Amino acid sequence: MKRPDIWLALLAFFLTTCRRKKDEPWFNLFTVEDDLKLGAQVAAEIESKPQEYPILDSARYATAYAHLYRMRNALLATGKLQYADRFPWRLRIIHNDTIQNAFCAPGGYIYIYTGIIKYLRNEAQLMGVLGHEMAHADRRHVSQLLTQAYGVQTLLNLLTGGNPGLIGQIAANLLLLSFSRDHERDADAHSVIYLCPTEYPADGAAYFFEYITQEGGPRIPAFLSTHPDPGERVNNIRNKARELGCRGNQLYEGRYAELVAALP
């Protein structure tokens, strides 16, 4: 009985084509609303586990949060993020100096480890990293990858309240997500597009890669081991910034030192 399979496949194709937005290059069975719901669930899960994810209190560490939100706002104000107004873009700092990483849940819930903030040297580098992570959410790579990994039906069931154990698994895996090279290139290119209208150098992400790969420099953070070759990424990022004629040149090292000093 081959025929019903074909009709099912066609039906699935039409359903997904209808759900897909024209300007998103990747196949995604999730709607933007689904991204928001899943992101909120993942965020609630992360924040219910202070042992694993010790989140810095936003009132007690108000100075650190103010610096990060100012940088985030500079990105959102560019008008270059498709979901700038639709996603919450909420930031949380996770207190762990040994993890040099940041990640973003679907729907724009951003998590930054103290390890990566302390590891970087200026705002331009962190803006590059922020732009890259925000692109994974705004370009909807995260939900696409989760759909691939878990299957759309499992995730849709999750949104309607089934399988609470799975949400913990997804939260834990967000940090380990291995995006495709295409997704990484797209996130790099969009970090340039987002930074270009700001006063920062649009190749902030390239500064970051150069900094971590310099001779005698700090060791490469774990999350980069799954990413494409840093040298190639530096070239792509620089070329993109040149192509767009970006002119920002502020690094803000002093202000960055204030952010680092405000952390525990």
Ligand SMILES: [Zn+2]
């Ligand atoms: Zn990435």
